[in-house]
Amino acid sequence: MSAARRRGRDEAGSLSVETVVVLPVVLAFFGFVIAVGTLQDDRGTMAAAVQAAARSGSLTRDPAKVGDNMTAAADVVLKQGGLSQCVGSVGLVGVNGVAAAPPRPPASYYNVVEAAGTCTVRIDFGLLSLNEPVRGDFTSVVDTYRGKG
Helix, strand or coil: CHHHHHHHHHHHCHHHHEEEHHHHHHHHHHHHHHHHHHHHHHHHHHHHHHHHHHHHHHHHCHHHHHHHHHHHHHHHHHCCCCCHHHHEEEEEEEEEEECCCCCCCCCCCCCCEEEEEEEEEEEEEEEEEEEEEEEEEEEEEEECCCCCC
């Protein structure tokens, strides 16, 4: 019997053992990559919702409607981004000068609207389950000349 044939018998079934050992590691790695990518996408959606809310608030002329307009704008983005469980989680943090005259430097150089949001998202891949908070905040400068014609 040749040496090559003996070596072949000694290695019989080794590919099966390698597959059984390596496959779960590779699958776990791909699951982790998908989970991280999904979480990053959710963070981007929250950032876009907060930005839309702040911008909508900065364009609102009536100070009483700022919060409602911000929430409505954020909710549209959250629904479109697949974060419907986060609807209503973006709100008004602070308003400086909505419906006010242009500011005088240096006391408060810009009139701004600040928005912030936080929500917990659940990423579930069978054995792998993550509950992660996603947060966002954004400040938008009030458009002094909005709605003037």
